[in-house]
Amino acid sequence: MKDLLLITPPFTQLNTPYPATAYIKGFLNTKNISSYQVDLGIEVILELFSKAGIQKIFYKEIDIQHVSENSQRIYTLRDEYIKTIDQVISFLQGKTPTLARQICSMNFLPEASRFNQLDDMEFAFGNMGLQDKAKHLATLYLEDLSDYIIENIDSDFGFSRYAERLGKSANSFDELYSKLSGNQTFIDYFTLKILQKKIELIQPQLVCFSVPFPGNLYSAFRCAKFIKENFPHIKTAMGGGFPNTELREVKDKRVFEFFDFITLDDGELPLELVYKNICHSEQVEEIQYKRTFLIENSTVTYKNNSARNDYKQAEIGTPDYSDLQLDKYISVIEIANPMHSLWSDGRWNKLTMAHGCYWGKCTFCDISLDYIKIYEPISAKILVDRMEELIRTTGETGFHFVDEAAPPALMREVALEILRRNLVVTWWTNIRFEKSFTRDLCFLLKLSGCVAVSGGLEVASDRLLKLIDKGISVEQVAKVTRNFTEAGIMIHAYLMYGYPTQTVQETIDSLEMVRQLFEMGILQSGFWHQFAMTAHSPVGLNPEEFGVTPIKQEILFANNDVDFTDKTGIDHGKFSFGLKKSLFNYMHGINFELPLQEWFDFKIPRTTIHPDYIHDALLENDTFTFKGNSKIVFLAKNVIAENRIKTKKKYQYSYTRITVHLKTNVISIDLDSSHAEWLMSMFNEYPVHNPKKPTLQQLKAQFEENFDDFELFWFSKPVQQLKENGVILSL
Numbered sequence: 019m020k021d022l023l024l025i026t027p028p029f030t031q032l033n034t035p036y037p038a039t040a041y042i043k044g045f046l047n048t049k050n051i052s053s054y055q056v057d058l059g060i061e062v063i064l065e066l067f068s069k070a071g072i073q074k075i076f077y078k079e080i081d082i083q084h085v086s087e088n089s090q091r092i093y094t095l096r097d098e099y100i101k102t103i104d105q106v107i108s109f110l111q112g113k114t115p116t117l118a119r120q121i122c123s124m125n126f127l128p129e130a131s132r133f134n135q136l137d138d139m140e141f142a143f144g145n146m147g148l149q150d151k152a153k154h155l156a157t158l159y160l161e162d163l164s165d166y167i168i169e170n171i172d173s174d175f176g177f178s179r180y181a182e183r184l185g186k187s188a189n190s191f192d193e194l195y196s197k198l199s200g201n202q203t204f205i206d207y208f209t210l211k212i213l214q215k216k217i218e219l220i221q222p223q224l225v226c227f228s229v230p231f232p233g234n235l236y237s238a239f240r241c242a243k244f245i246k247e248n249f250p251h252i253k254t255a256m257g258g259g260f261p262n263t264e265l266r267e268v269k270d271k272r273v274f275e276f277f278d279f280i281t282l283d284d285g286e287l288p289l290e291l292v293y294k295n296i297c298h299s300e301q302v303e304e305i306q307y308k309r310t311f312l313i314e315n316s317t318v319t320y321k322n323n324s325a326r327n328d329y330k331q332a333e334i335g336t337p338d339y340s341d342l343q344l345d346k347y348i349s350v351i352e353i354a355n356p357m358h359s360l361w362s363d364g365r366w367n368k369l370t371m372a373h374g375c376y377w378g379k380c381t382f383c384d385i386s387l388d389y390i391k392i393y394e395p396i397s398a399k400i401l402v403d404r405m406e407e408l409i410r411t412t413g414e415t416g417f418h419f420v421d422e423a424a425p426p427a428l429m430r431e432v433a434l435e436i437l438r439r440n441l442v443v444t445w446w447t448n449i450r451f452e453k454s455f456t457r458d459l460c461f462l463l464k465l466s467g468c469v470a471v472s473g474g475l476e477v478a479s480d481r482l483l484k485l486i487d488k489g490i491s492v493e494q495v496a497k498v499t500r501n502f503t504e505a506g507i508m509i510h511a512y513l514m515y516g517y518p519t520q521t522v523q524e525t526i527d528s529l530e531m532v533r534q535l536f537e538m539g540i541l542q543s544g545f546w547h548q549f550a551m552t553a554h555s556p557v558g559l560n561p562e563e564f565g566v567t568p569i570k571q572e573i574l575f576a577n578n579d580v581d582f583t584d585k586t587g588i589d590h591g592k593f594s595f596g597l598k599k600s601l602f603n604y605m606h607g608i609n610f611e612l613p614l615q616e617w618f619d620f621k622i623p624r625t626t627i628h629p630d631y632i633h634d635a636l637l638e639n640d641t642f643t644f645k646g647n648s649k650i651v652f653l654a655k656n657v658i659a660e661n662r663i664k665t666k667k668k669y670q671y672s673y674t675r676i677t678v679h680l681k682t683n684v685i686s687i688d689l690d691s692s693h694a695e696w697l698m699s700m701f702n703e704y705p706v707h708n709p710k711k712p713t714l715q716q717l718k719a720q721f722e723e724n725f726d727d728f729e730l731f732w733f734s735k736p737v738q739q740l741k742e743n744g745v746i747l748s749l
Contacts, residue, residue, distance in 0.1 A: 179233025478531035516590030646715035
């Protein structure tokens, strides 16, 4: 028995749990509040994609004459799907890796329409390997089954969303309420069966649903309805990304037939107060709430009468993934691209370096909301403490930092802390492409285990980037992505089209910029999305300043995406297919030579961007400048210093050869013996595990106590060789 049951409703990710309930459970642990968490999404998927589940799918006979050829083929091969499904799921869970050879034989899995794309990407797995190829084939197999389910069983199904359309721009609750008043769906059958077992086992007093996306909303309401009908003594609450952004103006009383409470923004304190009011009401002198909607006097009321401040990030504890079936998540590879696969392949512990966004200016973003507006970083020591605790509790050493944009200075300190503790971890995060990401910083991040970053390039047009207030330029993005790529860190770019006042010419020029970034090999993955105006962004709050006119609607339920008309009158949606098709090719390293017109079935203007724009931007090398406040990091290990004598024209002079054994090569430099002695003393005084890092100005002062002209020494060819190979970093 637990006081709280924390639920992520179907569906989010297949490969790793969405972290919200783990964050909340970690906080509740600090308050000695008992809780149990469930990811209904993965549990439903595993029930559905099992021998018994697939039999239920095919139990429903179809009118073979009135379905697609693809469905006809899958139905005809149903016995093959029933026979292989359990083995495929086991393989994707990492339990039977030897099955990869069977899968790759191309005579094991039944194949339908998803396999038609194989001819376009077969080449990729020469780089990605047998296991990844098998994962990709198994993913196509599951997607074929998904297509069959959508066409014949439940049109709302999706691996990472369910009935998403009901949650998107749902200003009225009518359609969702009508759906909930109707019969349960095929997916509901699996969901509610599992939910009932969990409630009977846990016997909670309060069930809390974390609803991050529109694709979780319907299932959350369906589950809440089931609880109200079958366990009326249990209270229900909803929080998470969807209510935080969409339900800030909810007025429809019918919503509270399902949920007793809806909390906004950081959930720790609001949920703690709800818990006290329900589970320990006898100890509560005055009923207080924090950012909570509820029914009071038969009307929807927003209560924010607690004077208590929200908890600091250092106080909320370490995410707790216990109760979740971590060994049962399934890794899939939808696209044969190593960077793109990070979102769906592998189990990642999720953490946050900083609450909110340190930039907080982008005009398309919900910067007026607390989850972005309130910026609060965590110290590197606390963060790495949490990493070590999660490694102990989950057995996983992979971390995805789910920041709005990870701060470069904090990333540097986290990397140094990881190196100090000699940890072996793999991590990736979201960033801004800003000039702080120098070659040396990127190299340091790589050494600490960073394998990838994702960031918003948005519209690759300097005029529009300025209008967005992104604080970057295309040239700057090119240099930053070059620095990451040269350090061996993969990059994914979020791309946008249809921003207010964007012209057709700017859309085509933006595509050309993206083409060049991929052709230069400094961008590995990307995703185009069409601009959506949100109610809480600067564009949504002041649309007239951006040349758009919102189409106002009465808000009784959700309010985030706002329909609008753009003064340009351009139908940006028609560019969607061509932009995405071209990007698919570029991500696979092909067809850079094709004219941009080839991707569109309508006339487009020629690009005005010079074909070597990105190439030329990268030719400009960073000049040697003396930055006295730069922190110097010495990463020298396995260093040997040998005193030698050299004879030249009867003259003998001594010098010292310093040899550094790196993991993949050996660096040798020759220095004046006294200079070499000083440098070796710096290696010894400031090893990487020493938290104290000297500035360049401090090194100059130490050097010039005994020698002249520090700059001549620091920018000499031998020392530059150490810098170029990452033995000395300037941060």
